[in-house]
Amino acid sequence: VQLQASGGGLVQAGDSLRLSCTASGRTFRSYAVGWFRQTPGKEREFVAAISWSDGRTYYADSVKGRFTISRDNAKNTVFLQMNSLKPEDTAVYYCAADKKYLSEGFGTSANDYDYWGQGTQVTVSS
Numbered sequence: 001v002q003l004q005a006s007g008g009g010l011v012q013a014g015d016s017l018r019l020s021c022t023a024s025g026r027t028f029r030s031y032a033v034g035w036f037r038q039t040p041g042k043e044r045e046f047v048a049a050i051s052w053s054d055g056r057t058y059y060a061d062s063v064k065g066r067f068t069i070s071r072d073n074a075k076n077t078v079f080l081q082m083n084s085l086k087p088e089d090t091a092v093y094y095c096a097a098d099k100k101y102l103s104e105g106f107g108t109s110a111n112d113y114d115y116w117g118q119g120t121q122v123t124v125s126s
Contacts (some may be wrong), residue, residue: 001025003033003117005095011085011124017037019080021095021117029053032101033078035069036110037091044094046108050078051101058106063089085124092119 007019020053021033034049048059048069069080078095096113098106107113 001028001031001097001099001115003095003097005093005117005120008093008120008122010125013085013087013124013126015085015124016081016083017122018082019093019095019120019122021078021080023076023078023097028097029097030099030102032106033061033071033097034096034098034107034113035078035080036094036096036113037089037122038085038094039091044110045091046110047093048080049098050109051106053102056106058108060108066089082122085122087124087126090122090124094119094120 002025004022029052032049032051034043038044050057051070066084066095071078095117097115099112
């Protein structure tokens, strides 16, 4: 599975941004796709995840109510809609795929995910 993340940029606090993660390669319909973020010197932090098969979602408490994860199966793309952005949302955002979702449920650790895309920088100015 190859993942391509895009959509990052520089915005002001309170603005919105939508990230995209397009998947290609072997069959991944049984996987979950998650978004993580990372700032310098810190571990990757779980943000949200979605199941390809049934669209179930799971969010970190820090983004619940502000971020929405969704998928477009026809385009093999997962989106992360980020609203009411805060300066503390500034990070490099990564998408990743978890092939163990159907047997283990949503993972929230970076170690739970098997395939990673490149990061996309999101910067929120105050």
